[in-house]
Amino acid sequence: MTEEIIIAGFGGQGVLSMGKILAYSGIMQDQEVSWMPSYGPEMRGGTANVTVILSDSRISSPILQEFDTAIILNQQSLDKFEKSVKPGGVLIYDPNGITRHPVRKDIKVYQVDATEEALKMKNAKIFNMIVLGAFLKLKPIVKMENVIKGLKESLPPRHHHLIPLNEEAIKKGIEIVKQFSVN
């Protein structure tokens, strides 16, 4: 099994840490993983993306042009990465702020209203966990228990009390993700 994922959005949306938790989850179930961010000069704003690979065997290139799954959190990223999803692959996006929606018909497209849901849950910080939940619903490649372990590893101990909240958010994501029909 190899799953090649791109997660892309604004800096500050938790793109990198979502990828990190996913990768850690993979390690928890003894997989090979890689996490390769885009990086630039340190300026607030702008876009960020990370390529995450989970695999049962040695990972060759950590940099990819095509992905099994694209997790898309803003318009620029959608414009950039929609075409990079492998035929038959999955694209998950948060429709908030999106004016030009996905058009590909050879892939499976899903929406997750994570922004809205995070607002409802009154915690912007769990936005990315809701998105992660959506992904896990569609691609249950890591077990929830391993995600929780991954969270533990990637969060500093002083933030461990937030794990239940994160778990809740993931579950919310699993719950609210819905197919988007391209027409």
Added chain:
Amino acid sequence: MTEEIIIAGFGGQGVLSMGKILAYSGIMQDQEVSWMPSYGPEMRGGTANVTVILSDSRISSPILQEFDTAIILNQQSLDKFEKSVKPGGVLIYDPNGITRHPVRKDIKVYQVDATEEALKMKNAKIFNMIVLGAFLKLKPIVKMENVIKGLKESLPPRHHHLIPLNEEAIKKGIEIVKQFSVN
């Protein structure tokens, strides 16, 4: 014609400028010349030497291991360069301060008491011109008129009034150089 010369002595004895005048004289009679000094960090004292080549044809290596003529002005230089004179070549030295005299019998050895003569002439600065005279006596490879021209070119104009004095010194050198018999 090619004449390959080493001039060696203490820094301050005018070794480099003697070589320069000789080289300039060569230019004055349309020869090819090269002048290659030893160099080191800038500290008073120590030894200095310069390799001068005058030739009717293009000069290949400006650095030599063997010389037609060695002009030697102190003990260290004698110790170092006596063996570098080509068989049949010429070694000219000032015996002042020399305790171990030349020993080679396959070369022609000459003495010039330039230190003493310069003292007599009450001008330490012409010491090297006396030595040059000695050389020219033995190897009249440049004409006196070209030496004078060479002097003019190598001395800054404000020192041109010293040229007659230098000429006199050269003549003194021509006069006093004498063969030294190695036994």
Added chain:
Amino acid sequence: MVEVKDIIKEENLVYTKSKILTDKVFHYCPGCSHGVVHKLIAEVIEEMDIQDKTIAISPVGCSVLAYNYLAVDWQEAAHGRAPALATAVSRLMPDKYVFAYQGDGDLASIGTAEIIHACNRGENIVIIFINNGIYGMTGGQMAPTTLEGMPTSTSPYGRDVKLAGHPLKITDLIAQLPGTEYVTRQAVHTPAAVRKCKKAILKAFQNVGKKNGTQFIEVVSTCNSGWKLSPVKANEWMVENMFPVYPLGDLKG
């Protein structure tokens, strides 16, 4: 009652962007002091009508892309070396208005030798020194001007003066060099400060015309990203913490 739409008319315009500024959107973080200082330089160039005589040198730092924003000829220096470039330009084209724009890492750390010697030689240039007490561009590392106890990514527990030394008041040293004519420390956190800072920049550029030495303007600045504060809070923090160490005012000239 005057309506807003009646006020917003060409003929009533009293403040707008300098024509020296290009249309490009600053890449700076929201609220970054760099933008304000850029604007002031642009206004001075515009008012002095020296666009054709200005040669600007940008540093390596957040303002590395400053050349995107002011429509004057630019040279992009190596990190810390802007004063060397400026020296050559000013000597080779003595009638130009040459200014170097530098951050605190650029000027007071890697470029210490270059700034001291350019100022000591009294090069006829303007130095604009943006002291935000941090390395903005590379992600908020400690600068020589970082305050005691101030956390940065390379002093996560606060600058420990035992390990890293005290904040370097480089402007105080610069002021003592006979080559500098005008040395001042400004800020741009309030409208009044902005006005004063602009006057200082204007004076510096005007002085360059008289060729009496180096003009040095430190602008005590915020890097809200590096400081991990909102822009407004960053200004407050600066007033409270930076100003005591880097008091505003003219040091010379």
Added chain:
Amino acid sequence: MVEVKDIIKEENLVYTKSKILTDKVFHYCPGCSHGVVHKLIAEVIEEMDIQDKTIAISPVGCSVLAYNYLAVDWQEAAHGRAPALATAVSRLMPDKYVFAYQGDGDLASIGTAEIIHACNRGENIVIIFINNGIYGMTGGQMAPTTLEGMPTSTSPYGRDVKLAGHPLKITDLIAQLPGTEYVTRQAVHTPAAVRKCKKAILKAFQNVGKKNGTQFIEVVSTCNSGWKLSPVKANEWMVENMFPVYPLGDLKG
């Protein structure tokens, strides 16, 4: 009448070469100040009995071969970088007496950033700064400390301050850095000056034991070769011309 041969006896010896000095003959020109300062450092090390605790850093300059003369462990720095080496040594071996020996080209020109930052960090080291106003080793070029009007091989008509700036009083800047504990300016042209200078060096080394900051000793020196004067005349010239610009005395501590 006591005969000389009766006086010259082991038991009457009152002054001789320090045991820390090796048997090698200094490569320095006759009368060069470097020799005197070497001797004083040797005497201090001997008197403090810290040969095994001393780590010396030599610069690139005439004193590049200083390691031939003092029997302590030496590191030969790159030109201008002695303070960086000294910083690392002192931090990695905090109980050592680390000193860097630097010329004026080395310290005040190419090495400006390194000396300012080492002093600003307050590294626990001694800096011995030989200011002879010239680049001795490379044949007498202008140094940052060369006096106005002073001829050198790169200012053959005398230093023109319009082109080259004023002599840089780097020690004055150093004294203002909070990291320095003791900053003094000495000379070695007379027996009295030699005695004073030695006291300063002793104090500096002793201070290192207390770890309160950087010790900085400028020795206003002659380079008779570079100055093209006899050693005796060079001392006179120094008193007349160097001292007014570089007045002797403690600047700090």
Added chain:
Amino acid sequence: MAKVRGAIKVDVEKCKGCGLCVVACPTSVIALSRDVNSKGYNYAYMEVPEACTGCANCGLVCPDSVIDVYRVKAGVEA
């Protein structure tokens, strides 16, 4: 007697919502919108336009030079 009235025009797409103009305004004219522009910033706007005197303080401090300030002398109001 004439009173000075002002107004500002914010380049909404270029405003980064830093809020510096908000605190700089002596008459509390400006606020940040709840809406965001296409870059995701809550841009500045005149919340209390009638209080604006056209003093240009907001323009002076705006790091992104996105505020134009206008001023007129208006007649006394009732």
Added chain:
Amino acid sequence: MAKVRGAIKVDVEKCKGCGLCVVACPTSVIALSRDVNSKGYNYAYMEVPEACTGCANCGLVCPDSVIDVYRVKAGVEA
């Protein structure tokens, strides 16, 4: 009453004839020789040995550390 008498020993081969000791000597003991050593330097020597007080000034200023200074307390001379 005891008078202090001194003497110096110069390492002639290592002396560079700089003359600094000559001017440093308060009692003008030292001069430079007319002879040179093997390096060509006119080395220092005691020209007026009886004037030496062993004050060590010469030693202090000698850049090449080639002067040893000796001192004794001697009886008053006639």
Added chain:
Amino acid sequence: MAEYRLMKGNEVIAEAAIRCGCDGYFGYPITPQSEIMETLMLRKPWEETGMVVLQAESEIAAINMVYGGASCGKKVMTSSSSPGISLKQEGITYIAGAELPCLIVNVVRGGPGLGTIQPAQSDYFQAVKGGGHGDYHLIVLAPASVQEMNDFVALGFELAFKYRNPAMILSDGVIGQMMEKVKLSEYKPRWTDEEIQKISGSWATTGKTPDRDYHVITSLDLDSAKQEIFNHKLIEKYKTMAEKEVRYETISCDDADYILVAYGSSSRICQKAVDLCREKGIKVGLLRPITLFPYPTKIIQEMAKRVKGFLSVEMSAGQMVEDVRLAVNGKVPVEHYGRLGGMIPTPNDVVKALEEKLINVK
């Protein structure tokens, strides 16, 4: 399992330094490697192992601090990225000339000049041929994974001390910024003074004790004859390294008709390209040099006897390809494929280049 961590290559360098008993790190921030110093500062190893961590005023100061520290027989290191490494060249040649062990990490970004902060491999020549003046070489290790970022810190120090020669880890923005799972090394204590005496006691400046002559660390010899002898000593040292220290990895080379030669992040991409080729039925193998100096010349010479061609894949305009050519010496064609300026080749790009440049050539 629990022993694995998910970390960035840069973070791992810092962690590995602490764990291998490094005595001192001296650096200056630059993207994409600032996390090395940041991680160290966060970890505060001075409280734990006594390791010194200092942010220097510049790369030049940093490399000269390393010079000073290495002179004391200490395990010291620095890290930077391309422009900073260019600034260190004088210091590096001094350290090589003084025969000192130390570790230098270059997390390469695109050049020339300020260039870009994205990954590149265009500093190969500088690292391998000598960017500083004079005849010297660094030991150059090219990690291709985060795990190797860990492993090569200790290995770099080991080789550096074995040969009294500076070692460089030539990494790039990909390996520095990416996270992978990594098994960190066990903690090794820093060397005690006694151990330093044993290892480097014959030359290190630790203070002259009565039982030994004083030590001098220098790269200077004004006497050219002696300087030449010293240079020959260096040459001999490099020869020994070439005999004993060459490291490389081969993947699917045994039956290969064509060999991709690639190091670091390029080799990761080439691994996938090998798979793609094999799927297509093209017999391709990958030679991954691990030591770039000494270079795996012999294995290439041997391969050259039986393969049809080599393709050197580098994120550069063609640098390592020269070393491949020098090894192959005309036996079979050697071509180069590269992406530049921070761009990263794709496995498909590599396959295409192989076909165009070597396979489909009449």
Added chain:
Amino acid sequence: MAEYRLMKGNEVIAEAAIRCGCDGYFGYPITPQSEIMETLMLRKPWEETGMVVLQAESEIAAINMVYGGASCGKKVMTSSSSPGISLKQEGITYIAGAELPCLIVNVVRGGPGLGTIQPAQSDYFQAVKGGGHGDYHLIVLAPASVQEMNDFVALGFELAFKYRNPAMILSDGVIGQMMEKVKLSEYKPRWTDEEIQKISGSWATTGKTPDRDYHVITSLDLDSAKQEIFNHKLIEKYKTMAEKEVRYETISCDDADYILVAYGSSSRICQKAVDLCREKGIKVGLLRPITLFPYPTKIIQEMAKRVKGFLSVEMSAGQMVEDVRLAVNGKVPVEHYGRLGGMIPTPNDVVKALEEKLINVK
């Protein structure tokens, strides 16, 4: 006759700079090349041609002054010797990356590190392969006589401006310190502002006038795709140079069985070695590369078809020999003979090496 002067190579560099209309020199003293700046200071060209001469605070400042001056379309230069050139590497790669013309003189001395101040040729790699980071090249000219020290100043500037690329004169202590007779160039006036407009008006920072967009001199492009395009532009430029600018001299090569390849002062020694060989009846020729970048690869490839072997003679541990090998590509043996650390080979040494390494090999 009267037009000939007897001058040191270093002095000639200074004189040639003034005469070719150089606008500015920025340097820092270092042996064996300090005479360049000293001669300039004595000549005071600022009074004569307006040329600026400035002693910088360091080599780093000097190269960055050159960077600033070159950005203005001015003819500017610097000079140094090996350690100083190492310090300039960051500046050099910036200048190459910003595509600026300038002249850099390296009067090479022995390394590594502080090494010796005697002549050497061990900076070949640094000059030719790129001592700074990133994919760039300098135009490298190797004078073998004082006359060429004169000629290559103007030539260096000419090529630098033609290609908007930094040019380097790679000389050494022999050529810098020796005097030979030299015919100095005629005085050419410095370019006027109008001429600069014509030559460099499309890019130089001379002040933004209303008739043009403003100019930016930079080597930065954060967008890797654009940076890659730029890198390809550089590669194309270097290819053009390789086609058009290769310069070399051949002596007695027509009937030669063996070719000595040597540049700069080594070539002078090899000239004599050729004579010695011919006296002995060995047919030897000398190929003297004048441009080291671009390298005379083609002529070597041609020669390789008919000669029995090449000997690269360099005052280095074997650097240029790699370029000879790359050209010969295995056709015939290529060997290296070198002296190191400031030592200079003798013609006899060269003959002996030729016999041992190439002729008497079974």
